[in-house]
Amino acid sequence: xxxxxxxxxxxxxxxxxxxxxxxxxxxxxxxxxxxxxxxxxxxxxxxxxxxxxxxxxxxxxxxxxxxxxxxxxxxxxxxxxxxxxxxxxxxxxxxxxxxxxxxxxxxxxxxxxxxxxxxxxxxxxxxxxxxxxxxxxxxxxxxxxxxxxxxxxxxxxxxxxxxxxxxxxxxxxxxxxxxxxxxxxxxxxxxxxxxxxxxxxxxxxxxxxxxxxxxxxxxxxxxxxxxxxxxxxxxxxxxxxxxxxxxxxxxxxxxxxxxxxxxxxxxxxxxxxxxxxxxxxxxxxxxxxxxxxxxxxxxxxxxxxxxxxxxxxxxxxxxxxxxxxxxxxxxxxxxxxxxxxxxxxxxxxxxxxxxxxxxxxxxxxxx
Numbered sequence: 547x548x549x550x551x552x553x554x555x556x557x558x559x560x561x562x563x564x565x566x567x568x569x570x571x572x573x574x575x576x577x578x579x580x581x582x583x584x585x586x587x588x589x590x591x592x593x594x595x596x597x598x599x600x601x602x603x604x605x606x607x608x609x610x611x612x613x614x615x616x617x618x619x620x621x622x623x624x625x626x627x628x629x630x631x632x633x634x635x636x637x638x639x640x641x642x643x644x645x646x647x648x649x650x651x652x653x654x655x656x657x658x659x660x661x662x663x664x665x666x667x668x669x670x671x672x673x674x675x676x677x678x679x680x681x682x683x684x685x686x687x688x689x690x691x692x693x694x695x696x697x698x699x700x701x702x703x704x705x706x707x708x709x710x711x712x713x714x715x716x717x718x719x720x721x722x723x724x725x726x727x728x729x730x731x732x733x734x735x736x737x738x739x740x741x742x743x744x745x746x747x748x749x750x751x752x753x754x755x756x757x758x759x760x761x762x763x764x765x766x767x768x769x770x771x772x773x774x775x776x777x778x779x780x781x782x783x784x785x786x787x788x789x790x791x792x793x794x795x796x797x798x799x800x801x802x803x804x805x806x807x808x809x810x811x812x813x814x815x816x817x818x819x820x821x822x823x824x825x826x827x828x829x830x831x832x833x834x835x836x837x838x839x840x841x842x843x844x845x846x847x848x849x850x851x852x853x854x855x856x857x858x859x860x861x862x863x864x865x866x867x868x869x870x871x872x873x874x875x876x877x878x879x880x881x882x883x884x885x886x887x888x889x890x891x892x893x894x895x896x897x898x899x900x901x902x903x904x905x906x907x908x909x910x911x912x913x
Contacts, residue, residue, distance in 0.1 A: 575800075607803075647870075651723050653678060657856045696827070
């Protein structure tokens with residue numbers, strides 16, 4: 547009996563040791579993650595929030611070493627690095643990859659369409675999450691959307707833009723393919739610049755005005771030092787989405803439990819990011835006003851005109867690529883469906899009440 551007890555205890559000890567070794571082995575799993583954002587831009591806080599949360603939730607199985615954008619490679623190279631597995635993950639803004647597939651543009655932002663809550667609803671409940679997987683999956687990646695900011699500041703510069711007529715002939719820093727097409731029809735010309743180049747471009751008059759992000763991010767980037775005028779609202783990007791690209795092989799090497807923890811961290815970061823950016827936008831607006839920046843709102847009639855042009859641009863773009871059509875078809879379908887409740891709950895509704903949408907029938911014809 548003593549021998550049997552001794553054998554049982556030895557077996558138990560071996561089992562405990564094996565479990566400990568297994569846990570240790572899991573703890574050795576390490577990812578390198580970077581971002582499109584350098585330390586000088588506040589948007590990097592969204593990436594850091596997710597990485598820190600993952601390390602807390604899944605620290606026994608996975609540790610992420612996060613490196614700021616530009617420290618491992620230029621921000622423009624993080625897509626290829628993640629796709630090939632040179633790094634395991636990278637935070638991004640999907641619109642930067644629209645040259646590879648135009649569907650990345652609405653996955654990142656829309657002109658005159660979604661606000662922040664719309665993106666939240668669509669991603670979580672109306673099929674948006676699956677479309678991120680489908681598009682990024684074409685490039686050997688899994689995608690976890692984990693950041694949402696509401697509409698951006700608008701155009702800031704040294705030249706006042708008080709009406710749409712003032713856009714005529716102006717050179718404006720602007721991101722996004724669809725956004726550029728709308729601006730072109732309004733008489734302006736799009737200039738593509740990295741976020742870190744905007745300050746000097748405005749200061750030196752390379753561009754007449756520029757947009758980048760929300761008021762909090764823009765203020766902390768120093769824009770109040772070089773701009774005098776601010777045109778609102780930020781119709782060009784009515785909301786934005788950020789997330790993490792994960793190499794598919796690295797993702798598949800994780801247990802289902804660990805994968806679920808990464809998804810939970812993404813959902814939590816998404817909720818945090820929306821409140822974080824809205825608080826920052828409020829304080830940023832106060833700071834711009836205190837700095838003497840003059841704010842120029844566009845009229846309702848002018849916004850209606852932008853909406854008409856935007857609808858045409860969306861349909862035209864949808865017919866140029868089936869993935870582009872598929873994403874916009876899902877978005878417009880959501881807006882039409884959600885309107886059933888949204889419109890009767892006004893003025894307490896969380897989304898825009900709008901009756902002028904891109905034609906769903908015309909988008910369907912392009913699928």
